Amino acid sequence: MICTVTLNPALDDVMQVAHFRKGQLNRAESSQLFPGGKGINVSLVLQQLGIRSTALGFAAGDTGVMLENMLAKTGMHCDLIHVAEGSTRINIKIHDDDDTEINGPGPLVTESDLQALLKQISALHREDILVLSGSAAPGLDDDVYARMMQAAPKGMKVIVDAEKKLLEPALSCKPFLIKPNKPEMESLLGHSIASREDLLEGAASLQDKGAVNVLVSLGKDGAFLMDENGMPHERKAASGKVLNPTGAGDSMVAGFLAGYLQQNDYGAALTLGTACGGATAFSSGLCTAEKINDVLAQMAVQEAEG
């Protein structure tokens, strides 16, 4: 079984605005509401890839109920813990020539709410896989990912996709995979990445700190993986018209995990991860199975042509 954890899920309100102007009334050309939050996105893309998972995490208030109803309509299994105070956040994503995001703070999560989640995690089995993605909710400390990893059965594979302050304390628990994007990787390393050498050295230093596999997503520049055997892999990004890059990183995590489980091969996992990331960037919401297959086919042609 695969479980994803989203400590601070959201409803994503994705708006297309012709020319967004700060400090003025802007009218959107379109607005679409999607279930969101990084772990939930991973579960939704896994579902497109034919892999069932359970989404764990916290929900609150009417927006929390709305989120659960939206997820139920997709057929996805979720087991969110309802917290007493506040409401599940609504995150605003504005797409014009640039992308502007405003993510809400989310509801307060207490220690006893967290204990309930840790109990769910400790009831998993060693052969299950846990995906921990996204920011923590108000009330939670920076060691929350480390605590979830410590609660998980010994030897279980855990994937962590989170910013430095949450990821760093969890590294010594030996996550199976971490997926920083370039700015996150630079923040983890404390210096900028200007070359392939920097990526190789940076990934190796994170492995020294405990990460088993290091996957660095590079947006339109593709992706880099340093696998557990010290073997680097690289993929160029697919080409296409970008509609909404929100969730491209989560789609990459889902694709990588699906590729790894289906083919037991890191190169194949990276290919499917890169395709899923691109497929979401080229879609208005998260990618569909059809879009993933189109992008995979396009990447195969691109590779054959060199």
Ligand SMILES: Nc1ncnc2c1ncn2[C@@H]1O[C@H](COP(=O)(O)OP(=O)(O)OP(=O)(O)O)[C@@H](O)[C@H]1O
């Ligand atoms: N403009 C793009 N063109 C092609 N592929 C893209 C593009 N943007 C993203 N991708 C694909 O998706 C992957 C993940 O994207 P990115 O590096 O932007 O992740 P991220 O910053 O974690 O995204 P998010 O936080 O929005 O989920 C990239 O490695 C790439 O394969």
Ligand SMILES: O=P(O)(O)OC[C@@]1(O)O[C@H](CO)[C@@H](O)[C@@H]1O
């Ligand atoms: O505030 P966080 O937890 O860092 O990110 C939340 C979020 O921006 O990430 C997803 C895209 O990756 C969106 O669905 C969601 O709104």
